[in-house]
Amino acid sequence: MIKSYAKVTQIFVVLAGVLGGMIWWQRSKHSPSKVYTIGILQTASHPALDAAREGFVSYLKEALPNQIEFITKNVQGDVAQAYSVAKSFNQSPAINGLFAIATLTAQAAVQTQTDKPIAIAAVTDPVEHGIWKPGGLVCGASDRVDIYKQIELMHLLFPSLARVGLLFTLSEPNSVSLVDEMKRALEEEQIEVVEFGIATASDLPLIVARIKEVDLVWVPTDNGVATALDMVTKSLQQANIPLIVSFDISPGVFAAAGIDYKKSGVQAAQCLEKVLIQGQKPSDIPILHPLIDYFVVNKKMAEERGIVERLSESKSIIWF
Numbered sequence: 226m227i228k229s230y231a232k233v234t235q236i237f238v239v240l241a242g243v244l245g246g247m248i249w250w251q252r253s254k255h256s257p258s259k260v261y262t263i264g265i266l267q268t269a270s271h272p273a274l275d276a277a278r279e280g281f282v283s284y285l286k287e288a289l290p291n292q293i294e295f296i297t298k299n300v301q302g303d304v305a306q307a308y309s310v311a312k313s314f315n316q317s318p319a320i321n322g323l324f325a326i327a328t329l330t331a332q333a334a335v336q337t338q339t340d341k342p343i344a345i346a347a348v349t350d351p352v353e354h355g356i357w358k359p360g361g362l363v364c365g366a367s368d369r370v371d372i373y374k375q376i377e378l379m380h381l382l383f384p385s386l387a388r389v390g391l392l393f394t395l396s397e398p399n400s401v402s403l404v405d406e407m408k409r410a411l412e413e414e415q416i417e418v419v420e421f422g423i424a425t426a427s428d429l430p431l432i433v434a435r436i437k438e439v440d441l442v443w444v445p446t447d448n449g450v451a452t453a454l455d456m457v458t459k460s461l462q463q464a465n466i467p468l469i470v471s472f473d474i475s476p477g478v479f480a481a482a483g484i485d486y487k488k489s490g491v492q493a494a495q496c497l498e499k500v501l502i503q504g505q506k507p508s509d510i511p512i513l514h515p516l517i518d519y520f521v522v523n524k525k526m527a528e529e530r531g532i533v534e535r536l537s538e539s540k541s542i543i544w545f
Contacts, residue, residue, distance in 0.1 A: 261321045264314035265297040268327035273472045273486040277346040280490025307333040344497040346489040349399035364496035364507040366489040370471045374517045378482040388417040390439035394449035395422040403445035433460040441467045474521045484515035
């Protein structure tokens with residue numbers, strides 16, 4: 226009986242030790258002392274992309290105080306550099322995960338990573354462009370806008386809308402996809418569409434100078450146009466043509482039905498947190514999409530056109 230009791234005690238001690246070890250291992254796995262390093266790969270300098278980065282960084286700093294570090298690289302639209310940096314992040318044992326901002330760097334990250342999770346933001350169609358795949362490494366937020374919300378804003382501003390100019394970069398898949406969708410939707414409403422596509426940013430001055438006889442110009446989520454927006458707005462203002470964008474409003478822009486890129490960055494950070502801290506698989510987390518609840522309109526420009534009183538009746542308008 227004594228031997229049997231001693232044996233049971235020994236088994237209990239062994240089991241307790243194993244259980245204790247498992248608890249210690251689980252806790253130490255996500256211990257406050259563990260520091261995660263995230264490689265941030267940004268396509269270009271632009272307020273929207275900067276806002277996505279700021280939202281991502283600020284969320285993780287608050288969620289994981291003293292546990293998070295960032296290495297940020299901005300490739301300024303250089304394809305070769307994007308792939309070079311993404312490859313170096315993949316090879317570095319210090320990097321625990323990536324945050325790719327916009328399609329160029331997201332594609333580079335996906336094509337060079339072997340096992341590190343990738344959070345994305347400012348990517349219009351991650352499935353169509355091979356960025357998100359079942360069982361893959363990617364999670365995060367898309368910035369694909371609701372085309373019909375864009376058209377709703379156009380009609381709200383200009384009830385007699387008849388001719389719309391579309392300004393975009395021919396080499397940006399996101400822009401081309403949105404322009405094609407916008408063109409189909411407008412033509413269904415018997416609204417004439419005029420496309421103004423640019424090959425590179427250096428084409429913008431010449432192309433914008435040719436824009437005439439349209440009720441407005443619409444720009445999708447386009448990095449090439451966005452980086453030269455000051456020039457575009459000045460040229461269109463001289464021609465008295467209002468500009469509507471599908472990203473954040475800025476001086477010189479008449480109106481925007483865009484998304485909050487800072488929130489998109491936060492969404493991407495929350496996804497990566499689930500992967501690194503909670504152990505979820507990236508592809509098990511659905512790609513998040515933006516909601517447009519309101520339109521932002523430049524009040525001074527609206528006053529110049531005499532439409533402030535009419536627009537003030539709409540609950541969906543916020544003045545800039």
